[in-house]
Every structure is written in structure tokens, then in C-alpha cells.
Amino acid sequence: MRIFCRLSNWYFSKGALPYWGVLFLDCLIALFSGYVGSYLEHGGLEFAQHFWQLTAGNIVCMLLFAVAFRMFHTYSGILRFSSLVDLERVGLASFVGVVMSYIVGIVQNALGGVNCIIMHSLFGSVVMFVCASMLLWVERMFVRALFDIFKVDKALPVAIYGTMEGGVSLANSILTTKEKKYVLQAFISDGYDMRKAYILGKKVFINKKGIAELMRNQHVKVLLVSPLKSEAFRENQAMIDEFVQAGIKIMMMPTAEEWDGKSDLTYNHLHEIEIEDLLPREKIEVDMNAIGAMLRGKRVLITGAAGSIGSEMVRQVAVYKPAELTLIDQAETPMHSVRLTMARQFADVKNETIVGSITDKAFMEKIFEDHRPEYVFHAAAYKHVPMMEDNPAMAVRNNVNGTRVIADLAVKYGTKKFVMISTDKAVNPTNVMGCSKRICEIYCQSLNQAIVDGRVKGVTQFVTTRFGNVLGSNGSVIPIFKELIRKGGPLTVTHPDIIRYFMLIPEACKLVLEAGTMGKGGEIFVFDMGKPVKIVDLARRMISLSGAKNIEIKFTGLRDGEKLYEELLSTKENTIPTQNRKIMVAKVREYDYEEAKKNEDELLQISYTHDDMAIVKKMKEIVPEYKSQVSKYQVLDK
Structure with a gap:
């Protein structure tokens, strides 16, 4: 077991086997499949009596399979990314390898007197083809599944806020993607009727006070916000503060309009939130x-x-x-x-x-x-x-x-x-x-x-x-705070009670x-x-979002002509x-x-x-x- 773990760690740290390694494994499978065909063709007693002759014949078959593998480049792909196209190539290579082996067997019988090598009959060839194809497919699927299992520790556990189309689409993108960047842990819903529900095998948690702590208990590191829940999320400042203070990263879309609701939604549509994304705002509709x-x-x-x-x-x-x-x-x-x-x-x-x-x-x-x-x-x-x-x-x-x-x-x-x-x-x-x-x-x-x-x-x-005030304007408070955070602080706020729209x-x-x-x-x-925003709360939230530690907020006093509120x-x-x-x-x-x-x-x-x-x-x-x-x-x- 220890040797297996070391080999697995070596493989997954490298990211992929070298081509010769894949070819070697495939050839061993071809050799084994030849033995299975020989055993079923000749029976146990004859198999034991002519073992070395059968071995010589199966080695010849293995070499012919190697030629077929070379023809179809079955070993040049990365096993963990195997697809239906790869499986089709493997099947064709097995077929060509078996056909070549069968032809060599016919030639051997026609020449006669060559008793050192026993090749397969039609029955043995069919058994070899089926066995080799199945094992080559299983090999690739097993490696792919094994890779997913071993890589899960490097994937970030996520929860999805939203259980309708947007949330489910995000979940599907996580479950079906080849690159395991995230692993789905849970869903969060505002509907109390979902309290006992499971979606895609994952539990749905009801959004209430303490939800961030519940997600921490589920080892969640990232919250993905469905675009259909963006406005509700921005309005729920208590929920935002919980997740920010819990150190859980938040990813969302700036607006729901970025997803048309028809095309497939993936986590790549989302980005790590900026402070602007979290400020409460209603959708603006104009004529x-x-x-x-x-x-x-x-x-x-x-x-x-x-x-x-x-x-x-x-x-x-x-x-x-x-x-x-x-x-x-x-x-x-x-x-x-x-x-x-x-x-x-x-x-x-x-x-x-x-x-x-x-x-x-x-x-x-x-x-x-x-x-x-x-x-x-x-x-x-x-x-x-x-x-x-x-x-x-x-x-x-x-x-x-x-x-x-x-x-x-x-x-x-x-x-x-x-x-x-x-x-x-x-x-x-x-x-x-x-x-x-x-x-x-x-x-x-x-x-x-x-x-x-x-x-x-x-x-x-x-x-x-x-x-x-408009966000992102020249000289506005948010760019200034970002620059001060990059420099390690302190963040300067004129007054603890100052608010702005x-x-x-x-x-x-x-x-x-x-x-x-x-x-x-x-x-x-x-x-x-x-809704007006308290500038000191804005500063604290920006510090939390940045992940910076020990950044001080310093109150400098109102500037000349400055109001506490506009x-x-x-x-x-x-x-x-x-x-x-x-x-x-x-x-x-x-x-x-x-x-x-x-x-x-x-x-x-x-x-x-x-x-x-x-x-x-x-x-x-x-x-x-x-x-x-x-x-x-x-x-x-x-």
C-alpha cells in the first residue's frame, strides 16, 4: 500500500505519465489479453502444457499490438483527459492488432513446421480483442477517476448561493469540467421549503444567521453567487459581512445581465468580487x-x-x-x-x-x-x-x-x-x-x-x-483605499460617522x-x-476582502468644508x-x-x-x- 501511495503521489505530482510509460502499460494489457484468449481457446490443461509456446505467440501478438498503438497514437494522449475519441482510437488499435495477429497465425499454419509459436484461432482472436479493448478502456477511465480523487485536495470546496437555473448550471460546470478547480460541497437557498432538499447529491442549507459558520463547518472556501441572486446578495449586508469575516472568498457577476439565461453558465463567468460589487444598488431602468x-x-x-x-x-x-x-x-x-x-x-x-x-x-x-x-x-x-x-x-x-x-x-x-x-x-x-x-x-x-x-x-x-459620489471616479475613496491597502496601510478616514451615497x-x-x-x-x-454607506464600514470590508492583516484605520478629522453626510x-x-x-x-x-x-x-x-x-x-x-x-x-x- 505504501508503494502504491508513493507511485500515485509521484504520478500526480508529475501531472502525466511519459508516453513510453503509457505504451508499456498498454502492451502489458495486450499480453495479458493474449493469455486470456489462449486459456479460453485451449483450456486449462493444454494451456499449462504449452505455456512457453503460448507465451512466445502472445509476445509476437503484443509486438503487433504495439505497432497498432503506434499507428493510432493511443499512448500520446494524457490519460486523465481521455474522451470518447480516445476510446474509439483504442478500440481501432485493438482491432488492427488482433487482425494482424490472426493473419500471422494463418501464415504460420500455412508454412507449417513452426511449432515453437502457437498463434490464436478466430475464437481466441475475438476473445483477445474484446478483453484488450475493455481493459484499455478501463485503464483510461480508472486513471481519470483516480486523478480526480487525488486532485480533490487541491480543488477549492465551494458552496453555491442559488438553487434555480443559475445555481444548478454553475454546479454542473463544476461537476463536468476536466480541470478540477472547485469541488461542490453545498447549496444555499432563501426558500424554507428547500430545508430537506438535495441537489446533485449535495445538501441545501437555508440562508439564515450563522450561515457562513455552517459553510466553514462544511470546509467551504469559496461562495459562488448565482447571477439570479446577485441583487438579493447585495441587499443582504449581514450575509456579506458574515462571509467576509469568515474569510470565505466570494465570486459573483457584477450584474445578472451578463448571463442571458440561455447559454450555459460556468464558474468562469464569475470573478472574485470587488468592493463595488457588494455595495447595495438597485437595477436602473431607463426609457x-x-x-x-x-x-x-x-x-x-x-x-x-x-x-x-x-x-x-x-x-x-x-x-x-x-x-x-x-x-x-x-x-x-x-x-x-x-x-x-x-x-x-x-x-x-x-x-x-x-x-x-x-x-x-x-x-x-x-x-x-x-x-x-x-x-x-x-x-x-x-x-x-x-x-x-x-x-x-x-x-x-x-x-x-x-x-x-x-x-x-x-x-x-x-x-x-x-x-x-x-x-x-x-x-x-x-x-x-x-x-x-x-x-x-x-x-x-x-x-x-x-x-x-x-x-x-x-x-x-x-x-x-x-x-x-460615483464609484470609480477620479479621486474617489475606493481607489484611494485600494492604494493604501497595497502599501500596507493605514487607511485614513476623516470621521467614524461619515457616510456617503x-x-x-x-x-x-x-x-x-x-x-x-x-x-x-x-x-x-x-x-x-x-442606501448611504458608512465610510469606516467600507474601509473595514475592503481590508477583509483584501486578506491583509493588521491594517489600521486612522481617523484624521473632517477636511476643510467636508460634511458628515451629503x-x-x-x-x-x-x-x-x-x-x-x-x-x-x-x-x-x-x-x-x-x-x-x-x-x-x-x-x-x-x-x-x-x-x-x-x-x-x-x-x-x-x-x-x-x-x-x-x-x-x-x-x-x-
Whole structure:
């Protein structure tokens, strides 16, 4: 037994026998099959009397079988991967070997006088063929089964969350694949009626508190989440925390749409989860037909086209085949990436990538004059709170004045709709960046009303969209945490109670497009951002997912202008629903256009003094609800 174990370990550590080893085993089987044929043909007594003569004949048969094995390359395949094709080749080789042996026997009998070798008759040849074929097949099936048994220790034990089509399809992929990467241990179901059920011979466990510990007792190392259970899994934060804390790896699809429900689902469709995959979010549904009708065949201009939101807007708008895309950003290298993306993915869409600042009025006017955009999506802005807190003059010139330049040109050149992308930080702003975006909202809304009232000549409808943090955007917290984890920590969190709303960039852009289609002008659309996430919990979960040990979380205190929580509406505002339950219209205080324009003129002039206090003081006059937090500008609120 010890010798067998050593040989097995040697074989499985090598991964495969050498070709000569397989040929040697096959020849031994052919020799043994010859003995079986001889025994059944001659009987026990004659077999014993002519043993050595029969042995000589069977050796000749074995050599002829070796020739047949060479003809069909039966020994060149890896035994553990034997298939029906391999078994067919083995059968043909056995047949050819037996036929050659039978012909040699006939020749021997015809020559006569050769008594040292006794070859097989027709009966003996048939017995030899059947025996050899069966044993060669058994050899390959046995090695394959033995390999699976010995390799199971290296396969990761898994449980599958989901017992419907998706879960069963995953299980079948594990059970039928040649490469034993995983071994199925259990299923997990939310249905209490499955408490005594077995699927494919594996027990179904009911999902309840302590399920991760139950899976640990089953030696489970990986949880595979069926795509049909992805949304339920994300919503069950307690379950996620259990598995993360238990050290069980989680694999899932980002969205159920990645599997069409018709093709075979395998574990290769799944990937190890990132923190983004675990944040609770609902499926975003938009009216694709309405968006397509608005944009197809139209001239579209996008500012900030190289940014996180802007570049995604480019991709989503290009899908609808606009007549022309005019893309503007002042960041040269990211803009080059956008140009390459358009060339690779949307070569059939006419587009122009332009490097320039939205504050350059003369250049922007030339662009509007040349391209006459029918729709403008305005995503360009300085957005980082600490940077703008230190540079209020730049926040005014880029965010406030830049928006005014693009808005005024849109009116002048007959743009049908202007969609401005704002932020939740514009609600009861506590920092320069948020206040600058609120001033942009005020200008666009008041300009829209002036057009409606006939005080400004134009046809442009101004629509504003507000939402919170987007996952994966430049400078967002998740990439920063990932980098800090790679460096071994510590993870810096400003406050233990700070919370934020998160949304995926593609989801946010879909809502922007739909808000643009439903907006009639003057609305500020607010997106339902789902459930807020505590940043310290996010940090802890990312540390657990990384598998890193002893990474510290350090609280650094709120940064200048930072809130503990972001608001999507001010206390003086309310909302009315739209046909999309994820989009609402905020009812906000209205401003007179002439007053808004006068305020912006004064604010722009003050920005050229670079007197931070004077700039922020004027901003607070324009937006009275702007109250600074953790900032040098707090003195202005007294």
C-alpha cells in the first residue's frame, strides 16, 4: 500500500505519465489479453502444457499490438483527459492488432513446421480483442477517476448561493469540467421549503444567521453567487459581512445581465468580487427608446468629455448614433484616450476631440459656431472639495463662469437642450465647490425662466441633474483605499460617522440621459442614490476582502468644508415624482435672471483679486444657506 501511495503521489505530482510509460502499460494489457484468449481457446490443461509456446505467440501478438498503438497514437494522449475519441482510437488499435495477429497465425499454419509459436484461432482472436479493448478502456477511465480523487485536495470546496437555473448550471460546470478547480460541497437557498432538499447529491442549507459558520463547518472556501441572486446578495449586508469575516472568498457577476439565461453558465463567468460589487444598488431602468429618439441623428456637444462622468457620457451617447459628437476637455492625455476609444469602438460616429478650456469664451464661441450643437451635456467642473477650498478663485472662474460661457453660447446658437451635471454638495453647501455648483444651478434655472418669459430670446431648455459620489471616479475613496491597502496601510478616514451615497458611473449617466429626455426646462432632477454607506464600514470590508492583516484605520478629522453626510435636497425643498421612480424633480427657490447675472459679474471680478475671503463672502451672499464647516471661512458666518 505504501508503494502504491508513493507511485500515485509521484504520478500526480508529475501531472502525466511519459508516453513510453503509457505504451508499456498498454502492451502489458495486450499480453495479458493474449493469455486470456489462449486459456479460453485451449483450456486449462493444454494451456499449462504449452505455456512457453503460448507465451512466445502472445509476445509476437503484443509486438503487433504495439505497432497498432503506434499507428493510432493511443499512448500520446494524457490519460486523465481521455474522451470518447480516445476510446474509439483504442478500440481501432485493438482491432488492427488482433487482425494482424490472426493473419500471422494463418501464415504460420500455412508454412507449417513452426511449432515453437502457437498463434490464436478466430475464437481466441475475438476473445483477445474484446478483453484488450475493455481493459484499455478501463485503464483510461480508472486513471481519470483516480486523478480526480487525488486532485480533490487541491480543488477549492465551494458552496453555491442559488438553487434555480443559475445555481444548478454553475454546479454542473463544476461537476463536468476536466480541470478540477472547485469541488461542490453545498447549496444555499432563501426558500424554507428547500430545508430537506438535495441537489446533485449535495445538501441545501437555508440562508439564515450563522450561515457562513455552517459553510466553514462544511470546509467551504469559496461562495459562488448565482447571477439570479446577485441583487438579493447585495441587499443582504449581514450575509456579506458574515462571509467576509469568515474569510470565505466570494465570486459573483457584477450584474445578472451578463448571463442571458440561455447559454450555459460556468464558474468562469464569475470573478472574485470587488468592493463595488457588494455595495447595495438597485437595477436602473431607463426609457432607451426615448433617449434614442432624442439623440439619434443629432449634433451633441459634451464638456468635460475626458473625465469620469464625461467619458462615460461619450460612450453612452455614441451608442445612439448622433450625427456628430463634439467633445471638449482641457486635459490632453485623457482626451487622447477618448479619441482612441472613439476610433476603436465608434468609428462610424463623426466626432471631434478638442483640447480647450470652457472659460475661453472666444474659442468656445468658434466651436459653437462651427458645430451648432443641438444638445449640450455639461460635465466640466473642478470637483475636489479640499482643492477648491484652497482655490476659490479657480472654482469661480471654471465652475461658475465656465458654465455661464457654455450656457450663454447654447442660447445664442439655438441649442435645444442644455443638461448640466451638478452634485449633492450643492444642497445646503458647506464648501466652496458645492456652493460654486449651486451658483451654476441658479444661473441655468434663472436663464431658462427668462427664456420662457420672453426676456431673453432663445429656445434652449436648461435641465440640471444632481447626484452623489460615483464609484470609480477620479479621486474617489475606493481607489484611494485600494492604494493604501497595497502599501500596507493605514487607511485614513476623516470621521467614524461619515457616510456617503454611491452610484456606478454607467448608472448615473443613464439617469442623466433619461432626465435630459423628460426635462422641459427649468427642472433640477434629483436621483435616488439608494442606501448611504458608512465610510469606516467600507474601509473595514475592503481590508477583509483584501486578506491583509493588521491594517489600521486612522481617523484624521473632517477636511476643510467636508460634511458628515451629503444631502440631496435642502430642508426648504421638496420633490415631485416622475415616471422613473429613481428620478425626482426638486422644487427649489427661484432667482431672477438679471440678479443672477449681476451676482456672477461681481463674483468673477472679485475672483481676479485672489482674495479668498472676499470671494467666499460674495458666494455666501449669493447662496445664503452656504455655511462653512471645518474651514477658515467659518468666520464669515458669524
